[in-house]
Amino acid sequence: MKLHSNTVQGVIDALDEIFHHQAYADKVIERIFRAHPKWGARDRAFVAETIYEMVRWWRLIGELSPSDNLYHLFGTYWIWRGKELPEWKEFAKLDPKKVFQKLRTITDRATLSSIPDWLDELGKASLGDKWPMELAALNDQADVVLRVNTLKISRHDLANKLNEEGIITYQPRDYPDALVLKERQNVFRSAAFKEGLFEVQDASSQLVARALNVEPGMRVVDACAGAGGKSLHLAALMENKGRILAMDVLDYKLKNTKLRARRAGVSIIETRVIENTKTIKRLKNSADRLLLDAPCSGLGVLRRNPDTKWKISLEEIERVKGIQQDILQQYSSILRPGGQMVYATCSILPEENEIQVQQFLASEAGKNFHLLRDKKVLAHESGYDGFYLATLERSDEGGSNT
Secondary structure, eight states: OOOOHHHHHHHHHHHHHHHHSOOOHHHHHHHHHHHOTTOOHHHHHHHHHHHHHHHHTHHHHHHHSSSSOHHHHHHHHHHHTTOOOOOOGGGTTOOHHHHHHHHHHOOOHHHHTTOOHHHHHHHHHHHGGGHHHHHHHHTSOOOOEEEEOTTTOOHHHHHHHHHHTTOOEEOOTTOTTEEEESSOOOGGGSHHHHTTOEEEOOHHHHHHHHHTOOOTTOEEEETTOTTSHHHHHHHHHTTTOSEEEEEESOHHHHHHHHHHHHHHTOOSEEEEEOOSHHHHHTTTTOEEEEEEEOOOOOGGGTTTOTTHHHHOOHHHHHHHHHHHHHHHHHHGGGEEEEEEEEEEESOOOGGGTHHHHHHHHTSSTTTTEEEEEEEEEOHHHHSSOOEEEEEEEEOSTTOOOO
16 A cells, blocks of 8 residues: 555644644544545545554554654554555664564563553453453454434335445344444445434444333433433434433533434434533432433443543543442432433443442442343453443332342
8 A cells, every 4th residue: 555645644643632632533533634625535544544553552553663753653553564664764764674573572461452551450350361352352443333213214224225325234133223334434424324314333332222121202311411322222212202301511412412313303302411410400200211321431442442541540440430420329319210220331340330330229329229130241242342231220219129
């Protein structure tokens, strides 16, 4: 593959923002694409995929590179991937033989897998013998998975429609609303997307709304809605009948929810900003179903957000754990007696998942709840993102969680 100076420079600029200015990779890529409107699909694919791959393997690339110069790091990555560098002055000091000689001397798993030492230790302590397999899976590139908007089209008909646009998909087992792309491509420019026939949503994430067991006509609260992906799925499962209150502390995310709902033909979603604890207290005993898709470390979705492993820390995980338990303690009061609640995270750590649920059930706020079922999804077992979801039911007042 021939390298072009303007796209390589785009990669260099992005890496500078991500690692030297703590920017998020997806936002950086969006800005770079806006700044280079003349780049074609092939250029955009090269830039995006190279950025994500270099971020994913940043530690290993740094060990193999002769310096922390960004061009040296790019050139080292290119050599490591078995490709030939052009004779540019920026790459003059790079010697492929030295790169591979250095690679043969590295033996520790954290460096070879390109993760921080603390994360390797935490993963081993949390997952035991499963950690090496999970780590390998989290370093794979994630599939592009679509969620069919069943309010407008069936999965079979959407697959045929996408096929006509040159987008080839297959239907994974056990995920009734999912289509997986056979080859990565920009689906956001497709006519089917503009018509609101699908959303991009990983298969594991699609399990969450289904775990709530919603029915048409119910009152549902999505209390950590973000940009509304799971609210939209809930609306489809409810056949656009009933009411969904999508809530978040960030107003701009809820504005995105409104735009997506309009495109999807969803009319039952109302958005509300969580301004303070009074917002939650006003909703006490009001919901038939409650979704708590809690903030988390994001360690289950490193395949699609590899920069997370360079931005997260043990201290941050401890902070997030406090937020998770606080959400369980406060927001659970929204659920009416007899209703069901799902607590979900995109983390693979027990301390963010089943241990949080156990702590909640043992508390005063959780005394009238009991666990119906939970599911731990690991990337190496499922082929999709790491996730956790627990379905809890609130019994009548005076009931037991045992």
